[in-house]
Amino acid sequence: MATHVVIAGGGTAGSIIANLLARGLHREIQNGEVIIKVIDKEEKHMYQPALLYVVFDRFREDEMFKDMRDLLNPSIIFIHDEIEEFDFNANVVRTKSGKNVEYDYLVIATGSNPRADLIEGLNEHGDIFYTLEGAKKLREKLRKFEGGRVVVSVAAPHKCPVAPLEITFMLDEYFRAKGIRDKVELHYTYPIGRVHALEAVANWAVPEFEKRDIKYETLFNMEKVEGKDGSGVIHSMEGFEKEFDLLIAIPPHKGTDALINSGIQDGWVPTDRHLLKAEGHENVYVCGDTTNLPISKAGSTAHFEADVVAENLIAEIKEGHPARDYDGKVMCFIETGFSSATYVWFNYTTPPDPVPPSKMIHWLKLGYNRVYWLTARGIL
Amino acid sequence: MSENVVVVDARGSFCPGPLMELISKIKSVPVGTEIHVLSTDKGSAKDIPAWIKKVGHEYLGTEEKEGYWVIKVKKTK
Ligand SMILES: Cc1cc2nc3c(=O)[nH]c(=O)nc-3n(C[C@H](O)[C@H](O)[C@H](O)COP(=O)(O)OP(=O)(O)OC[C@H]3O[C@@H](n4cnc5c(N)ncnc54)[C@H](O)[C@@H]3O)c2cc1C
Numbered sequence: 001m002a003t004h005v006v007i008a009g010g011g012t013a014g015s016i017i018a019n020l021l022a023r024g025l026h027r028e029i030q031n032g033e034v035i036i037k038v039i040d041k042e043e044k045h046m047y048q049p050a051l052l053y054v055v056f057d058r059f060r061e062d063e064m065f066k067d068m069r070d071l072l073n074p075s076i077i078f079i080h081d082e083i084e085e086f087d088f089n090a091n092v093v094r095t096k097s098g099k100n101v102e103y104d105y106l107v108i109a110t111g112s113n114p115r116a117d118l119i120e121g122l123n124e125h126g127d128i129f130y131t132l133e134g135a136k137k138l139r140e141k142l143r144k145f146e147g148g149r150v151v152v153s154v155a156a157p158h159k160c161p162v163a164p165l166e167i168t169f170m171l172d173e174y175f176r177a178k179g180i181r182d183k184v185e186l187h188y189t190y191p192i193g194r195v196h197a198l199e200a201v202a203n204w205a206v207p208e209f210e211k212r213d214i215k216y217e218t219l220f221n222m223e224k225v226e227g228k229d230g231s232g233v234i235h236s237m238e239g240f241e242k243e244f245d246l247l248i249a250i251p252p253h254k255g256t257d258a259l260i261n262s263g264i265q266d267g268w269v270p271t272d273r274h275l276l277k278a279e280g281h282e283n284v285y286v287c288g289d290t291t292n293l294p295i296s297k298a299g300s301t302a303h304f305e306a307d308v309v310a311e312n313l314i315a316e317i318k319e320g321h322p323a324r325d326y327d328g329k330v331m332c333f334i335e336t337g338f339s340s341a342t343y344v345w346f347n348y349t350t351p352p353d354p355v356p357p358s359k360m361i362h363w364l365k366l367g368y369n370r371v372y373w374l375t376a377r378g379i380l
Numbered sequence: 381m382s383e384n385v386v387v388v389d390a391r392g393s394f395c396p397g398p399l400m401e402l403i404s405k406i407k408s409v410p411v412g413t414e415i416h417v418l419s420t421d422k423g424s425a426k427d428i429p430a431w432i433k434k435v436g437h438e439y440l441g442t443e444e445k446e447g448y449w450v451i452k453v454k455k456t457k
Contacts, residue, residue: 156400192399193427219427219434221403237403238435294397 006103013288014109019378020310022073112289125227147183148245189220268292
């Protein structure tokens with residue numbers, strides 16, 4: 001009997017794992033001893049970090065998608081379907097079209113989703129660039145924007161911890177280049193007591209804000225948004241109000257509904273921080289945004305975790321035991337405008353320490369935006 | 381402990397986890413409820429009292445236990 005490995009989600013984590021398994025187990029797959037399946041509700045894989053650049057007209061839509069089937073090694077079976085339920089007792093994934101996909105090993109890599117619907121009025125009056133449709137809508141608004149108050153308001157938890165800071169710095173530079181910075185008041189709000197969850201990043205960002213005349217408020221949690229003709233007001237849970245002419249919001253995130261419907265609170269799967277297995281399920285690995293680990297929900301996290309999961313699955317299938325631990329490694333570039341960037345790296349035991357921004361790091365990030373497809377193919 | 385105490389065990393979760401867990405819990409309990417947040421995160425031990433004061437709930441103090449903090453709040457509105 002063949003060993004069935006099912007990977008739920010063909011995003012960053014899922015595609016890397018699938019492609020690494022296809023290489024590491026190619027003999028077993030050829031002999032029919034191992035079968036690898038990837039299930040995704042989308043037929044195209046989107047490079048999400050490009051959304052930030054779409055907002056400023058610096059990335060074309062057709063460059064940010066690749067066909068899942070082209071991205072995955074031909075020995076992998078791709079199933080285009082939406083997962084509705086995970087039955088961890090029966091070792092089955094149930095899909096919308098009625099398929100029951102059985103597994104010996106399951107990898108959950110279904111990512112996370114912005115949930116503007118959790119804040120009253122946010123969908124109607126806020127701009128959310130975490131989807132292609134939202135990024136394009138914001139791009140059109142910015143083209144026409146002539147001045148007023150722009151508020152970047154962040155809720156938690158959310159993916160890409162640095163995107164809110166990046167868009168704020170880029171907006172500052174965008175309005176300067178357009179010659180209207182003096183007509184724009186730029187505000188940033190954050191839910192906890194400093195401007196970023198990572199203390200070192202917060203300490204670095206505050207003087208940057210002050211230098212660029214970006215106003216910031218901490219301990220600000222959006223509760224309700226009211227608006228009329230594009231302008232409006234955010235009511236915070238803390239009892240304060242903030243008016244805006246353009247609200248760019250990063251809504252709170254949750255995991256996929258399929259997990260929530262399978263009894264996993266908020267869709268964050270309780271995960272062993274070193275082995276990356278779902279707690280209580282020896283044959284289920286979890287990778288990327290959908291873990292409940294207290295680390296950044298970022299593509300680089302998904303990438304470093306995926307290397308560990310793939311290696312462990314290969315070792316388990318070939319030798320009967322996992323081979324190594326994940327150390328919590330995360331690495332994020334931070335764009336500080338359109339011509340400079342910094343980066344942070346950290347793990348479970350080493351806190352981040354941003355380096356001074358430079359052109360070189362910005363070019364590295366731009367280069368990585370193109371090289372990403374090698375990562376998804378499990379090559380880099 | 382009085383009868384109306386709800387415990388939010390956020391131990392092992394890092395900033396902003398414990399504060400976010402308190403925020404979602406406080407929305408769901410009636411006025412007058414006392415909530416105890418258990419947290420191993422130093423930043424949250426500072427952030428949570430600051431948030432409570434900003435919102436205007438009653439901060440009842442922080443107790444340091446072995447390896448974690450118990451931050452106490454009463455929902456007042
Ligand atoms: C604007 C923006 C900028 C970002 N910038 C950066 C950056 O600079 N650096 C960085 O490291 N990260 C960045 N990220 C974050 C990064 O994109 C994510 O953290 C990463 O994609 C997570 O990988 P994942 O595999 O966990 O999830 P995803 O890549 O989101 O993949 C999840 C997959 O699962 C599928 N799926 C979900 N639910 C179901 C279901 N029920 N049935 C079937 N299929 C399902 C989805 O269709 C998707 O293909 C950014 C994100 C955004 C939105």
